[in-house]
Amino acid sequence: MGSRGKARARTEAKEIGTPRRRRWLRRLLGTTLGVILLGMAGFIALYFMVDVPSANAQATAQANVYKTADGKVIARTGDVNREIVPLSQVPVAVQHAFVAAENKTFYTDGGVDLRGMARAAYDTLTGKGLQGGSTITQQYVKNYYLDQNQTVTRKVKELIISLKVDQEKSKEEILDGYLNTAYFGRGAYGIQAASQAYYGVDVSKLSPEQGAYLAALVQAPSQYDVSTATAAGKQLALARWNYVLDNMVGMHWLDPAQRRTAVFPQPVSPKGAAGVTGQTGYLIDAADRQLTSSGALTDGQLAAGGWTITLTIDPAKQKALENAVRTQLTDNLSSSSSIDQRVQPGAVSVDPKTGDVVALYGGAGYPQHYTDNATRDDYQVASTFKPIVFASALENNSTTQDGRTIGADTIYDGTSGRPVQGSVTPFAPPNEDDRSYGKITVQTAMDNSVNSVFAQLAVDVGLDKVAQTAQTLGMPSDTKGLNDGPAVALGTMGASPMTMAGIYATIDHHGQKVTPSIVKSAVRGGEAVTLPDTIGNQVISRSTADTVTSVLTGVVNSGTGTAAEQASQVAGKTGTSDDNKSAWFTGYTPDLVTSVGLFGQDPKTGAQVSLTGAGGVGRVNGGGFPAQIWGAYTKAALSGESPLQFDLQTNQGAAVQPQTTPSSTPSATQSPSGTPSTTPSQSPAPTPSTTGPATTPPAVPTPTVTAPSATPTDTGTGGATPPGSGPTRFPRGQTG
Template sequence: MADPQWGPVAKRPVGATSKKQRTRGQLWARRILIGLVSVVLLGLVGGTAVVGVGYATTNLPDANADFETATTFVYYDDGKAELGSFAIQNRQPLTLDEMPQSIKDAVVAAENRSFWTDRGISLRGMARAAYVIARGGTLQGGSTITQQYIKIKYLYSEQTATRKFKELFLAYKINKQLSKEQILEGYLNTIYFGHGAYGIEAASQNFFDVDAKKLTVPQAAVLASVINNPSAFDPDDEDNLDRLRDRYRYVLQSMADTGAITQAQADKYAKKLPKFPEIKTNERYGGPKGFLLKMVEKELTDAGFTSEQINGGGLKITTTFDKAAQNAAVKAAQDVTERAADASGQKASKLHAAIASVDVNTGEVIALYGGPNYVKNSRNWATTARPTASTFKTYALAAGLKDGYSLRSPFRGSSFNLPGDPTIVRNEYNQSYGYQTSLLNATTYSINTAFVDLVTTMKDGKDKVLDLAKDAGAPKATGWDAAPRNIPIGTPEVSPLNQASGYATFANDGTAVDNHVVKEVRDADGKVIYKAEPKKKRAVSEDIAHDVTFALSNVVENGTGTTVQALNRPVAGKTGTNGVDLDNGKNIVNSSWFVGYTKQISTAVMYVAGNSGSESLDDYRRPGDSTFFGGTYPAQTWGEYMKVATEDQAVRQFDPPAYVNADSAPQPTPTYQQPQPTQQPTATQEPTEEPSEEPSDEPTREPSEEPSTQQPEPSQEPSRTAEADPEPSQSSETGGGGDGTGDGTGGAGTGEENAGGDATPGGGG
């Protein structure tokens, strides 16, 4: 036996009812169902006479005219400027004789085994539909091929009980007026298979690049599988392949059960899916807007809309995208990418910029750049998770404040070892920021050692940081199982879209709002049938959010993010540059970030390279720079986009810091061993463009004097410019070392916004 929706289910257990018993039971069930349907029909429609009149007066409409003109349009957030449409229908009708037996058998076996003998209506399905209608619900998809055909070909917008029962009358009537062959022919010429393909001929071409008459049994089984849910079983999406494989095996087994193929054939074909040639994507997805349209489709599918509704339902979809901001995102990403490629003499096609921008209060995605052309490369870099480098420190900062620390709490400012761990935790170029430095200062200059000290000092610090990140809007992805010391350095991977949402939480006074791209949907008659209601959740208190924003403002005013000061309005943000050690001993930067926000908009910019997005960015670094810093091209891209996105918005100030826990914050118990001495910076000394010597993996000498373990007294309320540590030069920012996707056991690598200090894998920024 098998579940007609998702595939095989358990066989009937020993001791189950006999065939004779089942026959008796089915007879009584049939009588009960007929009675139930009759009662509900009589109650809703008004009696037997009305039912009879309804059946007699229900005529088949001109289906083709209605169906083929059901164009769905997609608009920008103003509901006027058109973004695109889902109206292009690739339809090439065939006669039933021209269709291969393989597809006829596969579809009947998968969708409606009793098709050739039933009356076009499933009694169980009719009873279920009547019950749903009686409760005021929406009529679900028909359980027979005839009912599905009615639902697809005779689309209506009104949601009245009369219209719903009219569909039932149509299914019964069409079964009397048309032969089974005519119904199956119409169905196979009408059903939607995905990729803009309506009907079996278009689907054969789109999926397998063959005429329908040449479909093999495995290919027919795939297409019969896809009918069930074109989005969930789309083989173009690798995430769907396991689901498709299960459904495919179910269809093959159903064909064997109905005698269309032998069991041996079913077992043979079930071993693997047939090969798929490169699927040609509809040109309506061409250019950057293709990523937006695909996101709209996915969001509506997740909300319960069917592929038929989206692609042929005559809908008016208003998105959240702002046209001016979207154009600015495309221009900024492409302009800066070209500049970086030209300056480095490399191919721009290998350098990928991603931009995601959300409204802080509503979660609406204002603009998104996932790539230059969806048709040529469907990977959406704006929704692809990659190592976050030091942009993840923001969540560690918030978790520390939530755990009882304050912006004034002192943490380790120079290299150290964790107990039982030979790996040295370092800063950029082995830079020392003093024996201890405040959490505020650690954020401003992205001090790796201080953040590792913070996370490893907190009880269950790793879990607390990861939980806070998820609460803020950064869902779990690859790299979240790394060692605790690697978490604040940026081993966890997050997509630019989710980073923009996570940072928006702090701009929104600690309340997280789910991002979304669809604002509302209207049917063909203009009635609103869907309106976005994003979930909201308090992630941190207002005071903690204000302290995080104050610390990130220091990054822009005094630290590694000064490039974006050109926006000339309050900005809070964080740079990030992720270093990774390769097996050959070479250290590269494989992701570079700037994530920041104003009071109204949060935007994340990420740069990656190569087909996988995990190759070296170093070849694209600015002339004179040691690597591809987050404070350079990513920050420039952010600034150029935000200049347009914020153009008509009022300049709003951030709330002042609350300095939570300033009077009661616990002093951290040092977990470090034997600090590694380096030249101490002074208030007038900045680190050089490059260190004079490459840092070694192990300490080269013992400290001449054991540092005191006495905790320094907190200073007076720190100002944004009064911290004792100097502002590092622009070249002193880069990502932490180690393997950003490994287990956190790497050796010396790049440090935050550097090219060589932090031995903690996956770090940086």
């Protein structure tokens, strides 16, 4: 074939091939279009098939965060360190930092960025490293609704749900959810936990520079934590921080002048998660029980987490109380002494004007000792109950057996073991060390905690009225021991330091009811629960309360509580239970009430045991360790404050007039005069007392009385005996 023939053949072949090529291109385009249409149809079908799911458990799990009154976080409880906060608490500059870092088109896009996703896929495939490409909406969807698995199915769901979420929620709601679900490293989920973990401040206090660093962290939390990162990691973190700030300037969210002067905000060193150890365990336990027992929260609501619970605890006073217990008690106890290991201290300090618990000591601390000694109520309060008996006498205008009105100067027979008159239950309590005082005033009886006087006084008032006054002042109505007959005057019932602090705070607050509270607020998602009022109605008259306060100043000035003296005026009462199983001092100044108790407990069995011999002091009295702890604490707690005097509306008691001496045979209308002797009577006066005989009857066996307790309790505290069995002797007795 010649050249001309060959050219013709090629032309003919080309003409034949052109239709074939066209047909192939048409098929390819058709197939491609079909695939696209099929894909679009499939996507549309999936769009309607895939619903926005409920939040996953991890996204909503939160810790309960506990803070002291100054806002310092002391603990978080729960598996997830997260505290959800509304977007309104996040500074706008910090919000902008996250948008500048993660998704500059956030406020205008439709929830997804296809161009960004394509770019990220290309970079990943071409070896430029794994890229994200997800919008803030997509990251929120991944964190809040889905899991972290990198599968095609999960990515498709993420895309569809993001589109739907963007239609259903505002940009503010999406950004709020994103900031509360993002992980920042250091175990911190959400912007609030991250703010605390990296800068130790509430999110509302973050600066733009700090916000930019937290926004930079989200991309690689572990790698960008400059406190633990490698040199290369630190450089990358700094570069990322600069990138965020530059973007903020570019978006007109940060002034260029502020950008030029910006200094990298070095985060604080990482700390272990705050836990419930030491005294913190008692503080949290007391707060939780108050919230649930008051009905402010249910157990389920509290367990769900997410609560920011601010306590009333004053860190300075808390430290002062812990130091006082250490220096006045535990430093004097030996870890090798089986007796010393029985001592369990507990204390509560209350502001009487607000009811705030400003300090609490619950024991050796978690995990060494889990029972909160500050709130346990299984030990007798002993003679700290006597002021309640006197308050009841004043409030009820009570009279003696021979018709004399009871007041601070009323004369009683202080003979040890004198039988109580007018009681259906025979009772003849001895005084401490069986000391007899003869004729003395109620003031002197309070100063020296004279059992025989207060047993008679309780009967004169009426035991039912005494119990009612105790409940009115704040003792729970179901308190065991309030019906122990005349022995109730000596504090045979159990109550906690928290309860006793509340009762004395009510007296200090001039008779207006004070209910101690350790919770200042409980907030979740910006909503606060309603807490019961801590200051209530007038429950006893001001004159009654102020007279009790006046009388109780004598206990500290010249009675059993001299170890508690302060620059400010002080009122208080000591107490030591039968068999020395508990020792107390509860006292107050015009602006601080503190109840300190020591409890004897077998460290192995939990049984109540005697404190005698602890610290090498023999019998542990309320005027010893408890009063010393009270004194050291109160001095430190009120350091720097001007000494205060009580504002009293009364003409009775040691604070307003000198004590008087009774005449040898007072009449029903005679006013005692002079100063009674506090020296024990060697032989009681033969003149019959107007409140009963002064002679001491022979001792008879003491019946068993069970003290209210969850563990084995006192016996032999002078309970009721059947009529006709003879007067009850009180072995050693409740003492001062």
